Amino acid sequence: MQRLLAAITITAVVHGHVCAAEAPGAEFNPGAFKLQRGPANELLVLGTAHLSQLPKTFDPANLSLLMDRLASWQPKAIAIEALSGPQCAFLRGYRERYADTVKSYCWDPAPAAIATGLDVPGATAQVDRLLAAWPSAPSAGQRRKLASLFLAAGEPASATVQWLRLPADERHAGDGLNDQLVEILNGLREKRNEDYLIAAQLAARCGHERVYPMDDHTSDFDVADEKGYGEAIMKAWNNPFSAARKRDDETLRGGLATPAGVLAMYRAYNAGSAAERVFRADFGAALEEPSPQHFGRSYVGYWETRNLRMASNIREAVSLRPGSRTLVIVGASHKGYLESYLNQMHDVRVVSTDTLLRAE
Structure with a gap:
């Protein structure tokens, strides 16, 4: 695959030089050239208040009408404003620049690492392998296992999706989850944050296995003054x-x-x-x-x-x-x-x- 991409890139560069020699035309607008065959990828961006900043009197139950509307659109994937486990692992490698970013935005996977014996890369690889062969009707034990791996991979919102998809009487320790991780997951269910009260709840309701962290803080910088x-x-x-x-x-x-x-x-x-x-x-x-x-x-x-x-x-x-x-x-x-x-x-x-x- 890498050789194929390299060959395509080289071809594109060569063709680019040929085009550069031609007379300039109208400005190229990629958005004007849309897919002609087959259904497009539909994308709905919901701008939200950060729920943690709403008044303490706010009752999350009043999200019900919004949740019904979002579920009626029937999304097949949900992306959230959160940093992925792999990006946080990268940021931790550059402490001098990103120490404050990690403290503010990164989930601490240490308790899950102790429970599973896996670091973020190892847990992420296992998550990918499990989901690639995920059955249509997974057992409760499989969901508990996947929840533990998501926590170790630094993906707490996706772990919460798995937790919510379990029947209430199956939300207990076992299959990689110890009592501490169970307590963490029960807390995440109620966390006043749109990643959990909206995205994870909606993903579970729609039958998804995960959500997709898409935030990025690699452009964070220190200011001298x-x-x-x-x-x-x-x-x-x-x-x-x-x-x-x-x-x-x-x-x-x-x-x-x-x-x-x-x-x-x-x-x-x-x-x-x-x-x-x-x-x-x-x-x-x-x-x-x-x-x-x-x-x-x-x-x-x-x-x-x-x-x-x-x-x-x-x-x-x-x-x-x-x-x-x-x-x-x-x-x-x-x-x-x-x-x-x-x-x-x-x-x-x-x-x-x-x-x-x-x-x-």
């Missing part, structure tokens, strides 16, 4: 668009006591005008901030790089099931960027959330 950087960005954020966005958020969060109110919040976060509002309040303001060090441009560069790498991870997951539906659940500020980048893919069709989130 943290104080100056922070002050410059905060000053940029002090603008009328940001103030209006904050007022709207407060109004929306005041209605979270009912399923209809939760759906209204998601409808607002995913409206067609939301992406430009996010840009003007945040990244557009930072882009133009006047510090001599160009702090804002560094921030925007990080943001664009992160979204591009997230988009590539989603693209990879989509490619595993040609012609199927993939739901992406991501912080609302990412939605417009991911839709724009992924709409450039030849066999991807970005689906609007308007109909799905409509008011009753």
Whole structure:
């Protein structure tokens, strides 16, 4: 396979030189050249609030109407804003640069490593082998085993999917799960985070075996002048668009006591005008901030790089099931960027959330 890809790459480079000698034509837009035969990969990006940041009075039961709508779309795969086990293993190898990133965003697989005797690469390889031969009706023991491997591989949301797919009386230790891991899984079921309360729950409901972490933090960087950087960005954020966005958020969060109110919040976060509002309040303001060090441009560069790498991870997951539906659940500020980048893919069709989130 590697030799074939190398040969294709060489051919493409040679042909590229030939094309370069020709007269320039219209700008090439990959998104204008869509798949002509067979069903496209449908992609729905759901912009979300981070549930951990909602008021403590928020009752996750009020996600019910949103969950029903998402289930009705019948996604075949769900991608989440989380770092994969392999990426976290990579980041741990560069402690000087990524120590804070690992602390903030990476699952600690140590308890599962003790229980299974496997590190992240070993557990990931076993997960891949198991899923490649996964039966249509796995036993409870097989699900417990896969849950333990997902935890050791640094994929706690996927482990939670397996846990949720077990009957309640089968959620116990055994097959790689010790009492500590059982306690961890029971805690993850209730964690106030969209990866667990929405994505894992929905994946289990739809009969999936896993979710797909697609976040990326390899563009995280240290700033020599943290104080100056922070002050410059905060000053940029002090603008009328940001103030209006904050007022709207407060109004929306005041209605979270009912399923209809939760759906209204998601409808607002995913409206067609939301992406430009996010840009003007945040990244557009930072882009133009006047510090001599160009702090804002560094921030925007990080943001664009992160979204591009997230988009590539989603693209990879989509490619595993040609012609199927993939739901992406991501912080609302990412939605417009991911839709724009992924709409450039030849066999991807970005689906609007308007109909799905409509008011009753």
